[in-house]
């Protein structure tokens with residue numbers, strides 16, 4: 001199957017799987033513990049149903065979305081994903097390029113394998129930066145300054161990694177620090193000559209943004225050791241206050257799941273939240289992000305911009321998240337599948353698939369613009385829920 005024949009995100013996933021050894025694919029795919037969080041994310045979307053409305057003129061549809069004063073082609077962007085160069089060398093910049101070309105935002109990971117400065121050159125209007133705060137405050141301050149100097153509009157602070165999680169696939173594959181590759185893992189890599197030759201040519205991916213802090217001669221391994229010693233420090237509210245003060249642009253927290261945390265963030269002048277359970281990779285028993293969204297929306301929806309990721313695989317998932325209170329959503333794995341399967345064109349394919357599905361869903365349900373979306377489209381469990389969700393419609397019918 002080539003890229004054009006991939007009709008959905010799952011097809012891209014299969015292409016990505018074919019191109020890389022288990023150790024790398026499992027790193028994208030995996031959750032933690034029993035991977036219940038992954039199942040819950042998927043099920044949260046699958047269990048929701050959209051009730052269509054007909055006799056609506058949907059001959060023209062508009063999915064453009066304005067976020068922090070900038071208009072994007074669609075209400076979705078690309079989530080930060082670390083170590084992307086493991087799947088394809090240069091993947092970070094490929095994601096950035098494809099996002100720029102599609103007029104969508106791309107968030108560079110705090111453990112990305114590209115440079116902030118390159119992101120500023122490649123996608124100055126579409127690149128955001130995600131901070132993993134360092135134990136050494138000066139490093140975080142310097143990274144924030146670099147993101148600002150690179151011209152990036154938005155800083156995202158991820159708060160849901162207070163400690164490493166139990167990623168059992170990685171443990172079994174020996175993808176640990178230090179690496180403990182079994183003979184089987186090595187033999188498996190030999191079955192993927194394209195991936196292996198890239199890996200041998202480029203070596204272990206480097207957390208480039210951190211290299212300067214790890215010492216002048218630090219190689220990829222030394223930088224990785226340095227990064228793991230510096231990150232995984234719990235972020236506190238005091239840190240959020242300080243970073244908010246330092247960052248003049250749009251300030252976003254990623255990983256908030258509780259309405260009280262959302263309220264506290266709003267009080268500190270945070271502009272937006274990405275409601276997220278980190279794609280099921282941190283706390284396996286966390287609820288699906290989609291399931292906590294309505295409570296967070298009720299708490300702060302009128303005060304800050306609510307975004308969401310974790311589990312979006314289809315355009316209809318985007319619609320559901322928007323109906324339930326998100327203004328914008330992000331894709332983590334889907335665009336990584338695209339990057340692994342086919343570089344920039346692969347990411348572009350993932351974005352096109354989701355855009356076209358979103359367009360089709362808007363037509364099928366009778367919502368020609370994003371402003372039409374809301375809870376009134378969501379299947380009601382009881383008749384009174386329909387009344388609550390859509391008072392105008394019910395009274396018109398009475």
Ligand code: FNR
Nearest residue numbers: 028079080081082109158278279310311331332333
């Ligand atoms: C991630 N995620 C992540 N989040 C973050 O804030 N910083 C990071 O460096 C990473 N790294 C990372 C690597 C990989 C391989 C994956 C799959 C995910 C989480 C990511 O931003 C996002 O929250 C989830 O991927 C969203 O869920 P879906 O779309 O993958 O279901």
